[in-house]
Amino acid sequence: MSARRSEPADMPVESCPACHAPNQHRRRRGHRLEMTGAPSLKIALVGSPNVGKSSVFHALTGRRVIISNYPGTTVDIFRGQAVFNSRPVEVIDTPGMYSLHSITEEERVARAILLQEKPDVVLHVIDAKNLERMLPMTFQLIEAGLPVIVVLNMMDEASAHGIGIDTGKLAAELGVPVIGTAASLGHGITELKQAILDYRAISLALPIVYDELIENAVADLKPLVSGSPPAERISSRSIALLLLRQDGQIRQSATEGEGSDGSRIDAIVDRARLSMNQAPAYVLAVAQQRAASKLAASVMSQQVPGRLRFGERLSRAMMHPFTGGLILAAVLYAMYFIVGVFGAGTLVGLLEEKVFGQLINPFFQNTLQNLIPIQLISDLFVGDYGIITLGITYAIGIILPIVSTFFIVFSMIEDSGYLPRLAMLIDRVFKFIGLNGRAVIPIVLGLGCDTMATIVTRTQETKRERVITTLLLALAIPCSAQLGVIFGILSVSTGMLLTWLGVVGAVFILVGWLASRIIPGQRACFYMEVPPLRLPRLSNVLQKTYARLEWYLKEVIPFFIVASVVLWAGDAAGLLDILISGLKPVVEFVGIPAEAAVAFVIGFFRRDFGAAGLYDLTAQGLLFGNALLVSAVVMTLFVPCIAQFMVMIKERGWKTAVAIAGFIFPFAFLVGLGLDRALKFLGVSL
Amino acid sequence: MNDASADRIKCPFCGFEFDAASGTAYCGSCPMGKSCRLVRCPNCAYETPAEPKLFAAIKKLRRKR
Ligand SMILES: [Zn+2]
Numbered sequence: 001m002s003a004r005r006s007e008p009a010d011m012p013v014e015s016c017p018a019c020h021a022p023n024q025h026r027r028r029r030g031h032r033l034e035m036t037g038a039p040s041l042k043i044a045l046v047g048s049p050n051v052g053k054s055s056v057f058h059a060l061t062g063r064r065v066i067i068s069n070y071p072g073t074t075v076d077i078f079r080g081q082a083v084f085n086s087r088p089v090e091v092i093d094t095p096g097m098y099s100l101h102s103i104t105e106e107e108r109v110a111r112a113i114l115l116q117e118k119p120d121v122v123l124h125v126i127d128a129k130n131l132e133r134m135l136p137m138t139f140q141l142i143e144a145g146l147p148v149i150v151v152l153n154m155m156d157e158a159s160a161h162g163i164g165i166d167t168g169k170l171a172a173e174l175g176v177p178v179i180g181t182a183a184s185l186g187h188g189i190t191e192l193k194q195a196i197l198d199y200r201a202i203s204l205a206l207p208i209v210y211d212e213l214i215e216n217a218v219a220d221l222k223p224l225v226s227g228s229p230p231a232e233r234i235s236s237r238s239i240a241l242l243l244l245r246q247d248g249q250i251r252q253s254a255t256e257g258e259g260s261d262g263s264r265i266d267a268i269v270d271r272a273r274l275s276m277n278q279a280p281a282y283v284l285a286v287a288q289q290r291a292a293s294k295l296a297a298s299v300m301s302q303q304v305p306g307r308l309r310f311g312e313r314l315s316r317a318m319m320h321p322f323t324g325g326l327i328l329a330a331v332l333y334a335m336y337f338i339v340g341v342f343g344a345g346t347l348v349g350l351l352e353e354k355v356f357g358q359l360i361n362p363f364f365q366n367t368l369q370n371l372i373p374i375q376l377i378s379d380l381f382v383g384d385y386g387i388i389t390l391g392i393t394y395a396i397g398i399i400l401p402i403v404s405t406f407f408i409v410f411s412m413i414e415d416s417g418y419l420p421r422l423a424m425l426i427d428r429v430f431k432f433i434g435l436n437g438r439a440v441i442p443i444v445l446g447l448g449c450d451t452m453a454t455i456v457t458r459t460q461e462t463k464r465e466r467v468i469t470t471l472l473l474a475l476a477i478p479c480s481a482q483l484g485v486i487f488g489i490l491s492v493s494t495g496m497l498l499t500w501l502g503v504v505g506a507v508f509i510l511v512g513w514l515a516s517r518i519i520p521g522q523r524a525c526f527y528m529e530v531p532p533l534r535l536p537r538l539s540n541v542l543q544k545t546y547a548r549l550e551w552y553l554k555e556v557i558p559f560f561i562v563a564s565v566v567l568w569a570g571d572a573a574g575l576l577d578i579l580i581s582g583l584k585p586v587v588e589f590v591g592i593p594a595e596a597a598v599a600f601v602i603g604f605f606r607r608d609f610g611a612a613g614l615y616d617l618t619a620q621g622l623l624f625g626n627a628l629l630v631s632a633v634v635m636t637l638f639v640p641c642i643a644q645f646m647v648m649i650k651e652r653g654w655k656t657a658v659a660i661a662g663f664i665f666p667f668a669f670l671v672g673l674g675l676d677r678a679l680k681f682l683g684v685s686l
Numbered sequence: 687m688n689d690a691s692a693d694r695i696k697c698p699f700c701g702f703e704f705d706a707a708s709g710t711a712y713c714g715s716c717p718m719g720k721s722c723r724l725v726r727c728p729n730c731a732y733e734t735p736a737e738p739k740l741f742a743a744i745k746k747l748r749r750k751r
Contacts, residue, residue, distance in 0.1 A: 285704070414698045414734075423699070444699075445732060531698075547735030551724065 040081075040088035043196060044113055046141070047125035048134065049096030052153045054078070055183040056125050057093040060193070075109040084193045092117065100140040100238070101245045101281070108249065114146060115233045121199050123192075125151045128158035128165055128180065131300060135292035136285070138174060139207040144238035148176045149195055156182035162312075164301040173295055174207065206237075208291045214280060217244055217272035224265055228254040243269055244280040311533050318421040321428050328425065331418070335409050336487055336497055343405030344488020344615070352397035352619065364388050380568050385576075391564035394612040395557050399481060403552055403608075404545070406484035411544035415536035419444065429509070442469050446477035450607070451644045453477070454651060468515045470652055471660050474640040475667070476508035481552075481608030486632050489615050496629050503633050503675060563605040576601070590669050591676035592631045595622050599631075600638060607641045626679050630672045638668035695725060699732035 043060070047053045058065075061080025070077045078093040094113050095106035102108045114122065124141055126134040131152070141148045152158075152165060171178040177195050181188030209215065221240035225231055230239050230253050242250040243265060255262035272280055302312075317323040365382045372378040382389050413419065423440045430440060446453035450473050457469045478486060490497040570576040576598075583597040595617055603610015614631055617623040623631060640648065640661065648657040679685070695704060704727065724733040 282704070417698070419699050419732075441699075441732070449733075531696075543738065543741050544735055546741070547738045550738060551735060 040090045041084075041121070041196070042090050042092070042117065042119045043121045043123060044092045044094055044117065044119035045123045045125055046094050046097060046110055046114065046137075048098050048127075048137070051125050051127040051134070052183055053093060053096070053125045056123065056151060056153055056181065056192075057091060059181075059183045059186060059189045060089075061091045070109045070112070073105055073109055075106055077109070077113070084197055087197065089196070092119065097137070099137055100144060101242060101247055102249070111249075114144075115230060118233060120147060121196050122146045122148050123151050123196075124148055125153050128152040128155050129161055129163060131165060132292050132296035135295060136288035138176075139288050139291065140238070140241075142174060142176060142207050143235065143241065145235035146233075147199060149192075149199060150174065150176055150178040151192060152178060152180045153183055155180045156185060156187065162302055166299045166301070170295070170299045173299065208287055210284060210287050213272055213275055214241075214244065214283060217268055217280075220268045221265060224261060224268075225254045229256055230254055241284060244272060245284060246273075246279075246281065315421060315533050318418065319424040319428075321425070324421070324425040324428075328422065331413065332501070335406075336491065336494075338409050339402060339405045339484050340487040340491030340497070343402045343484070344491055347401035347405070348398055348488065348615075351401055352393065356393045356397040361389050361393065376572060379572075380565070383568065383571075385564050385567035385571055387561050387564045387568075390567070391560040392557075394609060394616070395560040398612045398615050399485060399608050400552075402484040402488050403481050404549060406480060406487075407545045407548045407552075408541065410480065411541045411548070412536040414544065415534075415540045417531050417533045420531065421533075430512075442473060443477060446473045447480060447483065450474070450477060450479045450640065451647050454644055454647045457651065467652065467656060467660075468512070470648055470656070471515060471663070472508060472512055474644065474648065474660055475511060475637055475664050476504055478504075478636050479607050479641075481606075482611045482636070485608050485611035485615055486636060489611065489618055489628065489632055492618075492624075492628075496632075499629060500632055500636070503671065504636050507637060507671060559606060560609065563602065563609060566605075567602060586669055590630060590634065590672040592627050592634070592672070593617075593622055596627075596631050600635065603635060603638070604642055606643075610635055625685055626676065629679075630676050633675055634668050634672035637671055638665065640664065695727075695734065695736075697727035697732055698734055699727060 045053050045057055057078060057080065061082045065078055065080045067076055067078055069075070075095050077095070080091045080093075082089045082091060092113060094110035097107040097110040099107070100111060102111045113119070122141060124134075124138050126138070138148070138150055150170070152167060152170075155165075158165065165180070167178045167180050177199065179188055179192045179195050181192055183189065210218075218237055218240040221243055222236040225239045225243070226236045228239065230250060239250060239254055243254060246269070251262075251265070255265065276283060318327050361382070368378045368382050369375075375383075379386060381387050384390070423444050426443065427440050442453045442456045445456055453473050454470055457466045457473070486500070487497070490500055567576065570579075579601055580594075580597045583600060584594045587597045587600070588594055596614065599610050599613030599617065602613050611632075614623060614628075614635060618628060645657065645661065648660060652660075697704070725736045726733050
């Protein structure tokens with residue numbers, strides 16, 4: 001991705017831009033810098049917010065600062081005057097921008113300054129601690145052919161974090177000067193002023209070569225935009241890339257030039273968009289982020305582990321196979337305590353038994369049975385599969401308190417940055433069993449919702465990978481709601497929970513290992529940036545929990561009502577009895593009471609719905625001990641819910657989906673049978 | 687979706703930054719359809735809930751003051 005090549009069409013060839021060796025072809029801007037006594041040099045500072053841009057600005061300008069509204073906007077601009085080595089200089093501090101592809105008003109103003117004020121030097125101010133995150137915009141500025149100097153600010157903080165950056169190497173790789181500063185302390189400012197005065201080189205190296213579809217579209221667009229107004233300031237390559245990102249402003253100004261043909265530009269952009277799976281904007285952003293990670297890794301050095309801060313040590317421990325496993329166990333234990341003991345025990349006890357069991361359901365049962373004389377109809381609401389007694393009771397009385405506590409814990413985990421570390425840990429296990437690391441993301445996603453995770457498997461390259469991941473998702477990954485309810489059911493004993501975890505984990509590893517043997521394929525490497533760990537913020541946790549609950553209530557309540565109606569109709573038509581009596585011998589053979597057959601049938605509607613059925617049986621005292629554990633294991637393995645099954649058909653085709661289901665149904669019961677017999681053989685009764 | 691569409695979201699999974707309006711690339715093939723308010727990271731496909739309207743409204747109020 002980050003291979004470099006020169007681009008002869010756009011600009012004249014120059015010599016090494018990093019060491020500023022003299023060369024014969026110089027752009028006009030370069031000449032202007034050399035003329036002594038020339039009018040003031042114009043310098044623009046760009047960069048994302050919170051990188052210390054204003055301290056660089058103040059360090060360069062001193063006190064003479066004018067604040068003004070940028071014409072036609074509400075955005076404030078800072079301008080300052082200064083003299084460097086007897087040369088007058090004007091410095092403009094632009095509003096924070098994340099990308100040359102502008103979205104916010106601030107970003108539009110910052111870009112307008114770059115395009116219209118024509119600064120002689122553009123200082124891209126970067127937080128040295130976060131080099132990797134900042135580099136994509138550096139690439140964009142270089143692609144645009146702007147006269148960039150990279151200012152690595154906050155070098156003091158970076159070294160306090162144990163981060164060292166090889167500025168010389170970075171300059172050589174980027175093809176532009178790189179100056180390290182700690183502007184708030186005044187460090188590096190003299191060097192920066194000198195670099196500004198010395199500035200002449202224009203980078204000709206391309207920081208990134210994109211994939212073929214993008215590069216072809218760029219090649220087609222370049223001649224169409226080379227005469228347009230923005231091309232006076234930024235390279236036609238950059239204009240083409242912005243057009244592919246569907247930048248409305250650039251589209252407008254690029255078609256203003258003489259003889260330009262807007263419809264031809266649109267046709268090329270549309271063709272490129274249609275030929276790609278994802279929006280070009282994302283393909284570009286991903287390529288830039290990857291190149292940034294690669295470059296950052298090659299110029300950054302972290303100090304020896306002995307001096308690492310606690311957070312960094314914890315982060316590494318989380319990804320280490322052994323300590324990572326221990327930390328995962330601790331996280332699961334905390335989750336068990338909050339979700340299982342508090343959510344499923346205390347809260348459900350209160351809601352399901354007290355509120356629904358003693359107040360709501362008896363009330364509706366009495367009123368409706370009196371009001372509606374026909375039992376069939378009143379059953380629709382308050383019967384065994386009634387909308388109120390089954391659908392609403394399960395959804396609000398059992399699952400809601402469990403998922404609420406689960407979502408709180410999950411939001412905390414998510415906000416802390418633990419998930420990517422968990423993915424790295426799983427990646428190591430995957431490597432051990434010979435599975436592709438790219439399966440990690442769908443698997444972790446599956447813990448949220450297996451249906452969506454199944455759709456995501458299409459991001460995997462080979463059919464083999466997609467089939468294995470789909471199988472593992474359907475078999476051994478419980479979705480968040482189901483996981484919560486199962487935690488709740490098994491909260492009666494830690495031993496039971498551990499056995500469940502062990503059995504499901506072993507099945508996952510065994511099936512994954514076997515599948516990777518039977519359907520072998522190339523193992524690709526797994527790329528991910530691991531963001532820093534942090535303490536979860538209350539506002540974020542509340543916001544995410546609230547959003548997830550809102551989503552859950554909106555999506556799931558109607559589903560439960562529909563499921564109750566279908567079950568009621570199936571019951572009335574006698575179909576349910578046939579299905580249950582068919583399952584009964586299998587269920588009993590495995591050591592599960594016959595009543596649980598209903599839970600398996602309704603589990604097909606939604607995974608959590610089935611688990612709630614088991615919960616109900618447990619609460620009624622019908623399901624306990626070994627049978628409870630076996631049911632929970634079978635329920636976890638057995639059910640891909642109806643939505644997931646439909647997506648499996650859609651994504652993998654009929655044959656594969658049916659084959660997977662045909663393997664899972666008997667296999668789940670086989671594992672249950674094995675577990676039941678093993679427990680009996682060992683004389684264990686939980 | 688007027689204000690929220692301009693919001694940048696940082697993926698809690700892979701750290702990729704994107705704007706909320708375009709985190710819906712997969713929604714067409716999902717049977718859950720429009721009822722879900724999750725946005726999907728274009729880099730790694732991880733789903734996060736979009737900022738709820740209630741919270742966006744509170745933020746706006748606080749900004750005005
Ligand atoms: Zn992501």
